[in-house]
Amino acid sequence: MTMTPSWLYYLCAVLMLAAAAYCLISLIVKAATHRGSGWDIDIAHTFMGVSMAGMSVAQWAFGARVMWEIIFAVLLTWFLARTLQSVRHHGVHLSHFLVHAAMSLAMLLMFRFPVRVRGGSPTGSMSLSSAASRLDPGLAFVLVLIFFASAILTLDSSARGASHHTPRGSTSAMSASGRPGSAPIQSERRFGRAGGVRGLADAPRLEDASHVLLCILMGFLLIVMI
Amino acid sequence: MELPDSTAPLAARASRESECDAHRAPRDLQRALLLILATLWLLDAVLQVQPSMFTPGPSGLSGMLNSSASANPGWIAHTITWNASIFYHHPVLANTLCAVVQFSIAFGIVSKRTCKPALALSIAWALGVWWFGEGLGAIFTGGATPLRGGPGGALFYVLLAVLLWPSEGSDQPFVAARTVGPKAARVIWITAWALMSLLTVVGSGRSPRALHDLVARMNSGQPGWLAAIDRHAALLLLHDGTPLAVSLGVLCIVVAGAILLPPTLTRVALVLAIAVFASIWVATQNFGGILAVGATDPNSGPLVVVLALTYWPLTAARATPNATAPDSVVVAKVT
Numbered sequence: 001m002t003m004t005p006s007w008l009y010y011l012c013a014v015l016m017l018a019a020a021a022y023c024l025i026s027l028i029v030k031a032a033t034h035r036g037s038g039w040d041i042d043i044a045h046t047f048m049g050v051s052m053a054g055m056s057v058a059q060w061a062f063g064a065r066v067m068w069e070i071i072f073a074v075l076l077t078w079f080l081a082r083t084l085q086s087v088r089h090h091g092v093h094l095s096h097f098l099v100h101a102a103m104s105l106a107m108l109l110m111f112r113f114p115v116r117v118r119g120g121s122p123t124g125s126m127s128l129s130s131a132a133s134r135l136d137p138g139l140a141f142v143l144v145l146i147f148f149a150s151a152i153l154t155l156d157s158s159a160r161g162a163s164h165h166t167p168r169g170s171t172s173a174m175s176a177s178g179r180p181g182s183a184p185i186q187s188e189r190r191f192g193r194a195g196g197v198r199g200l201a202d203a204p205r206l207e208d209a210s211h212v213l214l215c216i217l218m219g220f221l222l223i224v225m226i
Numbered sequence: 227m228e229l230p231d232s233t234a235p236l237a238a239r240a241s242r243e244s245e246c247d248a249h250r251a252p253r254d255l256q257r258a259l260l261l262i263l264a265t266l267w268l269l270d271a272v273l274q275v276q277p278s279m280f281t282p283g284p285s286g287l288s289g290m291l292n293s294s295a296s297a298n299p300g301w302i303a304h305t306i307t308w309n310a311s312i313f314y315h316h317p318v319l320a321n322t323l324c325a326v327v328q329f330s331i332a333f334g335i336v337s338k339r340t341c342k343p344a345l346a347l348s349i350a351w352a353l354g355v356w357w358f359g360e361g362l363g364a365i366f367t368g369g370a371t372p373l374r375g376g377p378g379g380a381l382f383y384v385l386l387a388v389l390l391w392p393s394e395g396s397d398q399p400f401v402a403a404r405t406v407g408p409k410a411a412r413v414i415w416i417t418a419w420a421l422m423s424l425l426t427v428v429g430s431g432r433s434p435r436a437l438h439d440l441v442a443r444m445n446s447g448q449p450g451w452l453a454a455i456d457r458h459a460a461l462l463l464l465h466d467g468t469p470l471a472v473s474l475g476v477l478c479i480v481v482a483g484a485i486l487l488p489p490t491l492t493r494v495a496l497v498l499a500i501a502v503f504a505s506i507w508v509a510t511q512n513f514g515g516i517l518a519v520g521a522t523d524p525n526s527g528p529l530v531v532v533l534a535l536t537y538w539p540l541t542a543a544r545a546t547p548n549a550t551a552p553d554s555v556v557v558a559k560v561t
Contacts, residue, residue, distance in 0.1 A: 005277070005280045005318060007278070008275060008277075131404075136449060137448075137449045137452075137516075137517035138449060138452070138517060141513060141516060141517060142270070145265070145269070148265050148269055148272070149262075149265050150267045151268065152261050152264045152265045152268060152332070152336055153261065155333065155336040155337075156261055156336050158258075159336055159337045159338060163515065170450055216268070216272065219269075219272055220272050220275065223272060223273065223276060223516070224276065224277065226516070226519075
């Protein structure tokens with residue numbers, strides 16, 4: 001018999017909600033300051049954090065399954081379109097939007113092929129068993145590898161003083177390009193001239209941290225579902 | 227469909243330029259391989275927090291650890307069962323500690339400041355896992371065939387940590403030579419592949435029945451397509467296990483010697499080694515059992531592939547780590 005520690009799922013759920021809360025704050029600040037960059041990623045992260053928290057702790061779940069499926073199908077389409085847009089502008093490359101498309105696909109699959117919570121314990125101690133139609137473990141494993149690689153690359157970018165979310169600015173790359181005109185944009189983004197909540201929402205490292213967190217937790221859930 | 231871009235034109239332009247520049251700038255190859263290693267450690271860490279790992283008693287991790295003691299010499303078996311008893315009595319604490327260490331290694335490798343301590347920790351940890359978790363890779367039980375992951379996936383983590391230890395210098399003739407030097411790197415390569423060659427033909431490594439059972443045992447709990455591959459592989463090994471084992475042994479010897487050949491021939495041998503070990507990873511190692519339940523690591527397949535990549539012969543232009551100089555400048559500015 002597998003004994004699942006409920007604290008582990010609570011911990012995951014709390015971390016997911018923390019990431020979702022940060023992205024929601026960031027989204028609100030961007031809307032208030034009329035900044036258009038990265039809002040789609042914030043929306044996606046918010047939905048992902050909230051819905052995965054519901055997967056980890058049964059009683060924190062809300063909304064119909066079909067609602068989440070529609071949301072993540074729309075997000076998947078959106079990020080695929082943004083990937084194509086990026087390829088059209090910059091030539092063939094691995095756009096960061098592709099990772100967000102993969103994350104949306106994973107969420108869609110997790111709702112499409114749910115695992116049954118045996119006993120339905122309200123504590124969140126989930127003994128997961130496969131549903132009749134099961135998510136292909138091979139596909140799940142490929143997605144896990146993509147998310148973990150993305151988490152590590154994002155951490156690496158962050159450690160080098162750049163945000164992996166390239167559309168929001170990339171310190172190293174811009175400095176490497178030697179264009180003095182780009183420097184003020186970055187330093188404003190990197191260090192955040194505005195303090196308080198706005199400064200918090202402007203912090204690239206927090207953006208990266210929320211992405212890393214969601215990648216790892218999504219990978220964990222996929223492994224548990226395998 | 228109207229897709230948004232950055233609102234500020236300057237920011238949008240900078241963003242586009244930055245993305246293009248980021249794609250143009252070649253990455254330091256040693257660093258890139260370290261990031262792959264970190265990804266594998268992250269996978270290990272997350273596998274460690276699977277629900278089944280926290281299960282107390284013999285059906286949990288302690289049972290898995292105990293099984294690696296069987297057929298080992300008495301004193302080695304005793305150390306393994308002693309370690310397993312800790313997991314038997316304190317599964318949550320012990321397993322959480324294991325996960326924390328592996329997360330620390332994965333995240334530590336990524337940061338340049340903590341990379342060396344993390345690699346040192348990974349060496350110590352992997353040696354511990356090799357002893358207590360893998361039963362010394364089953365070397366003393368005669369079952370350490372590379373088809374099963376022999377001489378132990380954990381040893382490859384040690385090897386990679388040593389070869390990818392961060393250092394300045396040229397990546398010529400290959401990345402593995404950057405830290406330990408070309409001569410020592412070649413000796414390590416030849417030793418590793420010679421050992422794998424030996425393990426394919428000693429003990430149960432060339433026994434068709436043992437090889438068949440090895441794959442057949444993995445079959446349980448695998449998805450349909452992988453179970454089908456297993457069935458074919460098991461039948462193949464039952465009928466032609468010995469010739470296949472000898473062929474693999476010969477291939478390992480060829481790959482070992484290829485490091486002394488001209489770069490073009492070395493590349494051919496490396497491609498062959500990567501293809502064969504990628505196939506082994508799928509067909510006999512079953513991705514380390516990750517697609518079933520209760521795997522703790524992806525086994526040796528991907529690590530052998532990364533090892534082969536560290537020995538990929540480089541041209542003089544690509545081997546210059548100064549290609550990443552702009553990054554270094556930025557790090558200095560930012561920190």
